[in-house]
Amino acid sequence: MVQAKGITKTYNKGSGASVQALREVNLEIQQGEFVAIMGASGSGKSTLMNILGCLDKPSGGQLLLDGQEVSQMDDQALAKVRNQKIGFVFQSFNLMPRANALENVELPLIYSDKADITRLSREALESVGLKDRIHHNPGELSGGQQQRVAIARAIVNQPEIIFADEPTGNLDTRSSYEIIALFQQLNQQGKTVVLVTHEPDIAEYAKRIIKITDGSIVSDQANASPKDAALALDQIPKQEVRNENK
Amino acid sequence: MRTNRTISTALKCLRRYRLRSFLMMIGIVVGIAALTMVVSAGLGSQKRVMDRVKVFGVSAIMIHAGGGEVTQPSGGTPTNTLTVDDVDAIAHEVPDVVGVAPMGQKGRVEIKYLDRTATTNIFGVTPSWVPVWDWDVTEGDFITDEDMEGLNRVCVLGTTVYKALFDSTADPVGERIMIGSVAFEVKGLMKSKGTSPRGGDMDNRIFVPLSTFMKRVDNVDYISGVRVRFGGSGSIEQKAEEVRTVLRSRHQLATGQPDDFSLITPTEIVKVAKKVAGTFNVLLIIVSAISLIAGGVVIANLMLLSVNERRREIGLRMAVGASSSDIRQQFLAEAVVITLIGGVFGLLLGALGIGLMRQLSKMPLVISWASVLMGLVFSGAVGIVAGYQPAKRAARVQPVEALRG
Numbered sequence: 001m002v003q004a005k006g007i008t009k010t011y012n013k014g015s016g017a018s019v020q021a022l023r024e025v026n027l028e029i030q031q032g033e034f035v036a037i038m039g040a041s042g043s044g045k046s047t048l049m050n051i052l053g054c055l056d057k058p059s060g061g062q063l064l065l066d067g068q069e070v071s072q073m074d075d076q077a078l079a080k081v082r083n084q085k086i087g088f089v090f091q092s093f094n095l096m097p098r099a100n101a102l103e104n105v106e107l108p109l110i111y112s113d114k115a116d117i118t119r120l121s122r123e124a125l126e127s128v129g130l131k132d133r134i135h136h137n138p139g140e141l142s143g144g145q146q147q148r149v150a151i152a153r154a155i156v157n158q159p160e161i162i163f164a165d166e167p168t169g170n171l172d173t174r175s176s177y178e179i180i181a182l183f184q185q186l187n188q189q190g191k192t193v194v195l196v197t198h199e200p201d202i203a204e205y206a207k208r209i210i211k212i213t214d215g216s217i218v219s220d221q222a223n224a225s226p227k228d229a230a231l232a233l234d235q236i237p238k239q240e241v242r243n244e245n246k
Numbered sequence: 247m248r249t250n251r252t253i254s255t256a257l258k259c260l261r262r263y264r265l266r267s268f269l270m271m272i273g274i275v276v277g278i279a280a281l282t283m284v285v286s287a288g289l290g291s292q293k294r295v296m297d298r299v300k301v302f303g304v305s306a307i308m309i310h311a312g313g314g315e316v317t318q319p320s321g322g323t324p325t326n327t328l329t330v331d332d333v334d335a336i337a338h339e340v341p342d343v344v345g346v347a348p349m350g351q352k353g354r355v356e357i358k359y360l361d362r363t364a365t366t367n368i369f370g371v372t373p374s375w376v377p378v379w380d381w382d383v384t385e386g387d388f389i390t391d392e393d394m395e396g397l398n399r400v401c402v403l404g405t406t407v408y409k410a411l412f413d414s415t416a417d418p419v420g421e422r423i424m425i426g427s428v429a430f431e432v433k434g435l436m437k438s439k440g441t442s443p444r445g446g447d448m449d450n451r452i453f454v455p456l457s458t459f460m461k462r463v464d465n466v467d468y469i470s471g472v473r474v475r476f477g478g479s480g481s482i483e484q485k486a487e488e489v490r491t492v493l494r495s496r497h498q499l500a501t502g503q504p505d506d507f508s509l510i511t512p513t514e515i516v517k518v519a520k521k522v523a524g525t526f527n528v529l530l531i532i533v534s535a536i537s538l539i540a541g542g543v544v545i546a547n548l549m550l551l552s553v554n555e556r557r558r559e560i561g562l563r564m565a566v567g568a569s570s571s572d573i574r575q576q577f578l579a580e581a582v583v584i585t586l587i588g589g590v591f592g593l594l595l596g597a598l599g600i601g602l603m604r605q606l607s608k609m610p611l612v613i614s615w616a617s618v619l620m621g622l623v624f625s626g627a628v629g630i631v632a633g634y635q636p637a638k639r640a641a642r643v644q645p646v647e648a649l650r651g
């Protein structure tokens with residue numbers, strides 16, 4: 001469903017020097033995959049993900065989404081694609097601080113044609129286990145809970161693919177596994193998940209691992225036996241659990 | 247995005263930043279309140295002008311003895327230029343004249359009834375006064391032809407004079423009052439007429455027969471003015487010109503010599519009164535327009551601040567499906583919604599101010615739907631103008647940059 005052909009991204013700096021963030025990236029992601037993108041800091045992971053997620057435009061190459069050429073689309077059409085086909089999860093959550101969980105999750109629906117916004121948002125929050133936190137503001141939630149609100153927001157409009165850029169980067173171990181377990185569960189329900197991480201043990205929960213160095217894919221391998229985050233969660237001692245019942 | 251969602255989103259965001267929204271609103275509230283009050287005062291004085299013109303009548307003109315401007319009759323020139331014969335000539339020579347009401351006038355005359363005294367204006371008039379001015383008695387009778395012929399010492403009181411000399415329930419008809427040192431019998435009481443086109447109290451008058459006035463009160467052979475009422479169709483200005491021609495030839499005025507009388511037409515009264523009210527209003531409208539512009543500048547600045555502060559939110563909205571135009575519309579809607587709310591509060595505050603001014607002064611104030619509509623249109627326009635640039639800037643935010651870090 002996602003096809004990248006010879007994607008390049010060049011940033012021009014003011015002094016005339018330019019940074020090649022991506023060099024000729026070829027990549028194909030099928031429906032139902034769970035892909036982890038790994039690489040050192042500055043290797044181009046976020047750049048690639050933003051381009052695949054239609055949030056940024058490549059300098060060169062071709063991007064096809066469900067067979068459609070993305071570079072041909074105007075701002076309006078791209079916004080529609082981001083709204084209906086793609087869900088984003090960020091390292092720093094990116095929740096609106098002055099809005100409660102429900103209002104944050106409603107955000108994609110506001111820009112859709114769907115009615116019954118509140119009910120759909122409530123259901124999305126229930127599905128990530130935050131039924132009793134819907135009227136809390138982000139400041140009243142733990143990091144793990146905030147990221148779960150962000151995931152509810154990413155899935156509320158039923159996208160086909162979820163892009164997560166280091167979603168566990170700001171979380172403690174137990175919360176991290178909870179988030180990964182949630183992604184695995186979503187993947188089992190048929191959603192495509194693309195997850196950026198630089199932690200090797202997180203990548204082991206994916207079905208396919210892509211490694212990037214200096215803007216190029218250096219390895220792309222299937223993970224024959226992905227681990228189960230739900231099992232890993234059971235092994236973690238309860239003391240590490242943050243108090244989530246405030 | 248649908249319009250109602252744009253508006254509800256704008257309302258939500260305004261509620262999330264209460265203090266800023268409040269600050270944005272203040273300027274508009276003050277500006278619209280000021281504008282409402284100014285417009286209402288303007289409409290009030292316009293109404294006053296029209297009321298006075300109605301009192302004056304639209305089918306009659308006034309001729310005063312002595313030349314000069316309307317605002318300053320006679321202007322120092324002699325006022326013994328108009329005679330009863332002039333009046334007869336107008337009545338017979340000018341077409342379409344349906345009535346003439348000559349008058350002699352003497353101001354600041356002491357009058358007395360029992361132990362009460364007052365100062366008033368004495369008018370010597372003929373029976374034609376009633377049809378020409380469309381102004382009759384409420385009690386008793388007006389001056390008759392017999393009174394004219396017999397030089398009778400009878401008078402009819404204006405309501406202001408009546409109130410000054412008599413108790414409110416007393417019947418003045420048949421009583422004798424002193425005008426100067428001469429006793430007059432009260433024949434009747436005039437209906438109240440209110441304020442004259444020049445702003446004087448038309449009820450502070452005593453009417454006596456013109457013949458009596460000329461022989462016994464003022465001892466003159468000239469009159470001070472005449473009101474001429476026209477019938478038929480055609481422009482009143484043109485008819486006034488014919489009167490002018492007749493009078494100039496009777497007074498043997500050569501071309502180039504100024505009139506020795508002054509002619510007042512209804513159009514002229516409107517002109518003068520509007521000039522006085524107009525300069526006052528233009529000034530106030532400028533002041534309230536400036537306060538509205540200042541309010542708009544405050545909104546534009548706070549909106550720009552808001553866009554900068556909410557870059558991350560804007561980037562996020564774009565990431566989840568907002569197009570640039572959705573974002574532009576949302577910020578424009580925020581500006582317009584806040585100015586419209588400010589406009590409504592401004593109108594309420596203005597209405598409150600008008601109520602207060604009515605209590606404190608006699609200033610005529612009129613609230614009209616037109617001024618309410620104008621207030622709302624103005625505040626909405628300020629919102630669009632002030633929100634345009636910030637909204638454009640918001641629409642240009644690059645989501646990737648806004649969301650980084």
Ligand SMILES: Nc1ncnc2c1ncn2[C@@H]1O[C@H](COP(=O)(O)OP(=O)(O)OP(=O)(O)O)[C@@H](O)[C@H]1O
Pocket residue numbers: 011012019020021039040041042043044045046047048198
């Ligand atoms: N807007 C920009 N202007 C200039 N250079 C940029 C810009 N964005 C990214 N880069 C450069 O592109 C390269 C790739 O950046 P990218 O953010 O994709 O790395 P990353 O793999 O996500 O790193 P990290 O793990 O630290 O998030 C880096 O060298 C970065 O400095």
Ligand SMILES: [Mg+2]
Pocket residue numbers: 045046047165
């Ligand atoms: Mg990154």
